[in-house]
Amino acid sequence: MEDADLSIEKGETITIMGGSGKGKTVFLKLLLGVLKADKGHIYFHGKDIGEMKEKNVVSMRRHIGMLFQGAALFDSLSVAENVAYPLREHFDYDD
Incomplete structure (x- = not known):
């Protein structure tokens, strides 16, 4: 994925769909903080998840299904x- 830009509002439900090998799982792992982005930033409640401590990332994941x-x-x-x-x-x- 390149140059992706996405905002998900509180209470909003989204679906990630695409063909095999198109980056869906990598995208979700980036959103969960399982993987670190090579470039760019991912924010959760205004905080850059790439800069969060592990305990805060774990806490964040409890709010995501x-x-x-x-x-x-x-x-x-x-x-x-x-x-x-x-x-x-x-x-x-x-x-």
């Missing part, structure tokens, strides 16, 4: 319940 292709899901739960599952585990959400 994602599902990878072929990911194991709970077949007894709906898609929405599967996506919400980690939120319920990390936060005090009833619904």
Whole structure:
């Protein structure tokens, strides 16, 4: 990917789609701070994740939900319940 520019607002849901080998997984790993960008910056709540301490990156990840292709899901739960599952585990959400 080159010269990408994206803003995701609070509460907004996005989908990353594309062919095999087009950079989707790398893009998501950059957003999560798993990989460091070669150039440019990625901000979460105004903070450059490339400059964050690991404990802050881990805390940031608790606010982001994602599902990878072929990911194991709970077949007894709906898609929405599967996506919400980690939120319920990390936060005090009833619904």
